[in-house]
Amino acid sequence: MTKFINKDTRVVVQGITGSQGMFHTRLMKEYGTKIVAGVTPGRGGQESEGVPVYDTIHEAQDNHDIDTSIIFVPAPFSLDAALEAIEADLDPVVVITEGIPVADSIKLVASAKAKGITIVGPNTPGVIKAGESKMGIMPAQVFKKGNVGIISRSGTLFYEIASQITRVGLGQSTCVGLGGDPVVGLDYIDMLKWFQDDPETEAVALIGEIGGDAEERAAKYIKEGGFSKPVAAFIAGRAAVPGKRMGHAGAIIQGSTGTADSKINALRKAGVAVGELPGKVAEELLRLL
Amino acid sequence: MTKFINKDTRVVVQGITGSQGMFHTRLMKEYGTKIVAGVTPGRGGQESEGVPVYDTIHEAQDNHDIDTSIIFVPAPFSLDAALEAIEADLDPVVVITEGIPVADSIKLVASAKAKGITIVGPNTPGVIKAGESKMGIMPAQVFKKGNVGIISRSGTLFYEIASQITRVGLGQSTCVGLGGDPVVGLDYIDMLKWFQDDPETEAVALIGEIGGDAEERAAKYIKEGGFSKPVAAFIAGRAAVPGKRMGHAGAIIQGSTGTADSKINALRKAGVAVGELPGKVAEELLRLL
């Protein structure tokens, strides 16, 4: 399993010269993330946000020690960018890009798995170790160092709940956005396993939404005893209409599969405290810890 | 490393209903090879040479325990046949077929390597454990159980020298045809490593030909002490003309690369007894053992 990130993690930003890449490189650096290099083919030799830019990761590695990569390149080029990071043995590889064809996601996730590398995303807000380092686009100010781990398929809802957790006086350890696409690198269960062994995490907020059955499988895993720390959850989409995609490609109720009620029921049966509103999750965590 | 074969090795024949497949299945069975199943897509449910035929290896495995595969399917279908055997974890996979595109050989060899599986060939006479089992098209009568291992790029020259070894009163242990194509699964060095650890092999006959530098690399390996048992060699093609393909796709002198003299010199410098004529190899072995 990946180490995820901490204050010492050395990061390369792929797509560092694009507007999103530049903007978030600046914010990540402000947060304390060690961004040692950037990659944009055709921009080698330049600088972006004070970070040296290379044409390839290979050349970046000739000049820097790099642990992980965060990808901001446009969707049509994201598969190659991710394969480049995987080939370079970077771990985890955080794919922020939205709109990647699902066939490309299948390929990149399989390629990473073959090498034992963790893909965060695609279409993820990224991963943050509160107070140390962030690889992602989450607003820093809602996070505060603490002992709650967060796993979320959604981005902004993730920040919402993080801010509520901070507001009630708790804080976060490692927080990961799984990504809103139908096919992503990480499942809730992968993260639960990781949090189980993470000494800095004492409770977990699980944020889900309609579509698929990842939450149901997580509930089953918890029910069967795979995860022993307290969990509070929120599931978005109770007011959603079947057959309509709710923003995320993955957020769609198909037939009887993927409803909020099915997920909420499964989690409750597994002993998870499910909040009706996002704000309730923080209160539940306060109660549980 | 593969176990290669012995009397207990259970073999599937891919392409068992073709004329070559049938002919050699009969001869292999006569020799004692345990042929448990055959595969020809579209011929499932039939029998060929008393062997049950399946449409796929998967189905053959549902009905039999299988260790290895020998492939007789036509060149355009050989890549898939080999990938099927590799996917089914058969080892080694012996590819008799001649005329496989080199790009296909590259792919199948790489796929096998990724799983740690040995490919013998393509365009090989196969492998024989004298007196026990043969997976190949070599004439059985020239072999006799003994302690000489044979490694050859050529087919018929391999039988020639095997027969000479038998004639002088020696015999063979395991004998492997590497194959006459430019890209094959096994190199001399792979086999030297295997013979080094094989208690039944006390000397090795190395049969080479013009083209490439596999023999030179083998010589270097022997010279550097990688192989400690006695080796006698024959290199075909002293009378060959540069730039002309001598039958095998791989047997061509390009520029100054791949001449018989270069190979003979390299082997002699490594202490290998090189015979001028095929018959001399057997005499050298008699002297060395």
Add this chain to the structure above:
Amino acid sequence: MKLLEYEAKEYFKQFGIPTPMGNMVTTPEDAAKYVESLGKPVVIKVQLPVGGRGKAGGVKFADTSEEAKEAAKQLLGMTIKDLKVEKLYVEEKVGIVNEIYLGVTIDRNRKQHVVLASSEGGMEIEEVAAKTPEKIVRFYVDPLTGLRSYHANYIASKLGYRGGMMRKFSSFVTKLYTLAVEMDAELTEINPLAEVADGFLAADARLNIDNNALFRHKELQERLLDSYQGELTEREMEARAEDLTYVELDGDIGIIGNGAGLTMATLDSVMIHGGKAANFLDLGGGATPERIGKAVKFVLRDERTKSLFVNVLGGITRCDYTAEGIVAAREELGLRKPIVVRMMGTKEEEGKAILKKNDIDTLDSMEEAAEKAVKLAGGDA
């Protein structure tokens, strides 16, 4: 993006998938003419982006060109699920020995393509899965090797085919898989796949393309809007045309959020406070002031919208941009519908300052904002 049967079959032909002879027509005369040239009995099928056309009477048979003309006339006069029939597919009637199901789709849990095949064609595969799951062959494709010939042989053989029919079905599977991958299909399905005396024919065809992959299929990208017909409402179609992710609902509170999860939660919170959302508009990530303005105008212009609730959590989206967009949109429209804004995150202070300067209040709590939006819409909260 869902293609119509006749469009899907064009791709099937490109990929060498055997289909009955057929032609798309839009008039009874053309239907008659085609049957004349074909000289065979035909089946005539309405071409609509909705299922269940058989039960709705949208499929007719004809033996002669006269019959075809008459059938086409009747079908072209029909309306099925609110959609007017404008296109027909006229296809030779084939002598079906057996109806098979074959589909390729994506398994999101396994993160793989999966080939589904069943000897029980003609009915919905979900129905087969529920009643006789043992009659479905599922083959998960390794993404790094793809579907090779021996995998297709295995599927064909598991379905009970032998000899020449095994090889033909296997080749069919290989071609459908190739189409699925090369066309970036989320789903492609043949139901029924007709087993005829000497082989197989795609009697129907379903092909849904991954919208994210349309940059690889420019010819489809241009037709994307058309393809939403039947799937989306009129206003949703308008929103698509303006590149907005908009779902129409039946309440009176306009909802704009950024991110699917947050927008959904906003919807949920309005519901919990007794209100009803008029829509779901997800700005997505990194919206510009122009884009946000466009979204706000789109929702405010809707007569049903009594109040607007904008809920933005700044990450890749900036609060200052959000504020600028809201202000500009309101000014442009001149409408004074109540707007409740709740924002937090990137450039939060700057955004709040802009709103304050323009007399739009912001609330810090999502729940309070939801409550207020419901109240302003005149709801029962």
Add this chain to the structure above:
Amino acid sequence: MKLLEYEAKEYFKQFGIPTPMGNMVTTPEDAAKYVESLGKPVVIKVQLPVGGRGKAGGVKFADTSEEAKEAAKQLLGMTIKDLKVEKLYVEEKVGIVNEIYLGVTIDRNRKQHVVLASSEGGMEIEEVAAKTPEKIVRFYVDPLTGLRSYHANYIASKLGYRGGMMRKFSSFVTKLYTLAVEMDAELTEINPLAEVADGFLAADARLNIDNNALFRHKELQERLLDSYQGELTEREMEARAEDLTYVELDGDIGIIGNGAGLTMATLDSVMIHGGKAANFLDLGGGATPERIGKAVKFVLRDERTKSLFVNVLGGITRCDYTAEGIVAAREELGLRKPIVVRMMGTKEEEGKAILKKNDIDTLDSMEEAAEKAVKLAGGDA
């Protein structure tokens, strides 16, 4: 199979590889006409399947259609390395900033495709490798992932390109690799690859196709025989037409063997015994009596053949078939040239019996057989 420059460039264009504008012509008039329509200075190059045309005077420049006509006339009158010039390639002259080398070939030791690139174009890559090896970028392609864009970027960047030129060179590399793989090239090479002001152009083109892969390239399979012109002798061409693997040598003993190694060793053994082989004919594996008969006739018909040495080790090839083939061929030809046969292996007894019945003696030892063949040819053994 080696393609001519103009044929290779047709494929280059198909794969989107930028090439100068050009046209193949066979008359001075057509050369003039093309230059007229082009309206630019040109280079005119003979199209022959041999190297070194530049040094042999096979390349001329022309600024006008008149000059082109004259140059073409001269070139079409030439003979280079015994080959008459029949085709010319007329191509626009480009403003070369730098001459680059780019090639894709197969590394047999590493069992991979390798991309070779060098800033030192225009000379043989072997020469660059010998003199300034540091100026060659070698990139070995993982067969399971292929050459991805970032690999090509790496190669371009290692060659010193930056910015737009880096991306253009990278795209060039990707396209040439794609061509190499999809066309089953044993070797494809651009030397020189012209760096011009705003990009790159393939000023020359070499493309050798793997003969074993021609089943995937039917259009080339038909032209296979033509492509041997210049590479093979006339008799070797005849042999190919009859599907025989035949290499012409300059001695007087016909050599037929089965398997490359054994046939080569047969050649070597004749040489050691003081004889000289007239040819090398490898029957390959699993020859039928007909094929063997064809081979025997082909060699016996050659006037230079004074004796024939057939050396067969039966594996996939059967000794009885061999004997039948020899007997049939001899009867058919009615020639009484001495034949020495040495056979062993599959169906050995049957084969020997057939030969004995037809008064052809067989020897068991290859060396004795070689000695006898040399003696029968009247050699000095």
